[in-house]
Amino acid sequence: MSKSLSNKIRFATKAIHAGQSADPNNGAVMMPIYLTSTYLQDGIEKPRQGYEYSRVTNPTRTALENNLASLEDGKYGMVFGSGMAAIDSLFHLLKPNDHIIFSKSIYGGSYRIANSIWKNFNLNFSFVDTTNINEVEKVFNKNTKMIFVETPTNPTMEITDIKLISNFAKKNKLISVVDNTFATPYLQQPLKFGIDVVVHSLTKYLNGHSDMLGGAVITSDKKIAEQIKYFQKCIGGILSPFDSWLCLRGTKTLHIRMEEHCKNAMKIAEFLSQEKKIKKIFYPGLTSHPQHKLAKRQMKNFGGMISFDIGNLKNVKKFVDKLKVCTLAESLGGVETLICHPATMTHSAIPKEERDKSGITEGLIRISVGIENVNDLIDDLKSALK
Numbered sequence: 001m002s003k004s005l006s007n008k009i010r011f012a013t014k015a016i017h018a019g020q021s022a023d024p025n026n027g028a029v030m031m032p033i034y035l036t037s038t039y040l041q042d043g044i045e046k047p048r049q050g051y052e053y054s055r056v057t058n059p060t061r062t063a064l065e066n067n068l069a070s071l072e073d074g075k076y077g078m079v080f081g082s083g084m085a086a087i088d089s090l091f092h093l094l095k096p097n098d099h100i101i102f103s104k105s106i107y108g109g110s111y112r113i114a115n116s117i118w119k120n121f122n123l124n125f126s127f128v129d130t131t132n133i134n135e136v137e138k139v140f141n142k143n144t145k146m147i148f149v150e151t152p153t154n155p156t157m158e159i160t161d162i163k164l165i166s167n168f169a170k171k172n173k174l175i176s177v178v179d180n181t182f183a184t185p186y187l188q189q190p191l192k193f194g195i196d197v198v199v200h201s202l203t204k205y206l207n208g209h210s211d212m213l214g215g216a217v218i219t220s221d222k223k224i225a226e227q228i229k230y231f232q233k234c235i236g237g238i239l240s241p242f243d244s245w246l247c248l249r250g251t252k253t254l255h256i257r258m259e260e261h262c263k264n265a266m267k268i269a270e271f272l273s274q275e276k277k278i279k280k281i282f283y284p285g286l287t288s289h290p291q292h293k294l295a296k297r298q299m300k301n302f303g304g305m306i307s308f309d310i311g312n313l314k315n316v317k318k319f320v321d322k323l324k325v326c327t328l329a330e331s332l333g334g335v336e337t338l339i340c341h342p343a344t345m346t347h348s349a350i351p352k353e354e355r356d357k358s359g360i361t362e363g364l365i366r367i368s369v370g371i372e373n374v375n376d377l378i379d380d381l382k383s384a385l386k
């Protein structure tokens with residue numbers, strides 16, 4: 001059930017309508033939650049409307065998959081039970097001895113799955129500074145099959161030049177992947193730069209309300225899409241109809257929420273950059289950020305994520321104990337402001353030496369700026385910094 005929308009419709013209209021239309025049976029305007037595992041068949045080899053079994057396809061899930069594909073300007077969307085399940089599906093595209101190039105500063109779970117699980121299937125990895133194409137070229141070898149980039153990176157907000165990576169991947173026949181979780185398709189659309197695959201943790205901005213987990217793979221490459229759909233069917237790590245519905249409700253307001261996240265984050269980054277107790281601040285919207293110009297070129301705005309360093313763990317503990325509005329918790333991208341300490345929380349799976357090399361120090365704090373009144377957030381941070 002999908003409206004036939006013109007190719008020219010704009011982001012906000014896609015966010016609300018793409019992948020959905022009124023129920024043909026009763027006219028329900030909102031997509032129902034199809035809580036069914038199986039479907040009536042009209043005869044042998046005659047599934048009604050193509051649905052046979054919900055591990056393979058489910059109408060609520062299909063609506064979300066088409067909605068997300070449309071938002072990323074891709075042809076195919078496949079959703080999973082978490083961002084990690086979506087990322088894991090990519091590994092099934094590879095064979096033993098294949099080599100993958102990763103951004104060195106990356107979500108801790110992506111590092112963990114590579115180093116503790118994929119490694120056992122004889123896949124090889126290089127974690128390099130993908131902001132520098134020379135570093136990428138140095139580790140490329142005849143077995144390299146995939147390049148996986150996170151931009152902005154979690155948590156140090158480095159920006160990789162998506163077009164350069166896409167050109168490099170095309171020249172060397174690699175599958176190029178961008179984890180677009182931090183930016184969302186509202187701020188950045190990697191497929192438009194020639195990237196093959198976009199992955200998302202739907203748990204974050206796309207759902208936006210911190211009340212479900214999900215992941216997505218989006219591509220315009222028919223062969224990759226067929227393979228990933230086959231993995232959904234064989235392995236079954238798919239998103240439930242209820243969580244698909246929650247996320248579909250979230251994407252309807254993505255554009256509005258992202259505008260507010262960006263506005264609040266810019267004001268908070270400006271406030272933090274005036275504070276003497278802060279040793280370093282990472283936000284691509286600040287002109288002091290080393291890749292500010294690149295971020296401006298490839299992103300519509302700079303997002304809602306900021307990291308800053310207050311020196312050491314003792315300071316971090318004192319700071320988080322004083323917060324009243326911001327909540328100390330893992331995750332990001334919800335309407336509420338969350339504060340996290342990457343070294344002991346989201347990035348604890350990365351060995352300390354590696355963390356230090358990537359700037360994930362004991363004094364580093366990550367803030368997922370919510371859409372509360374920004375003055376209340378600044379007051380909260382100000383009194384905690386005292």
Ligand SMILES: Cc1ncc(COP(=O)(O)O)c(C=O)c1O
Pocket residue numbers: 082083084085107109150154179181182200201202203213214215331
């Ligand atoms: C950039 C990024 N990618 C992927 C993931 C994994 O997503 P999930 O927690 O939904 O499995 C996360 C989780 O924090 C993330 O920050």
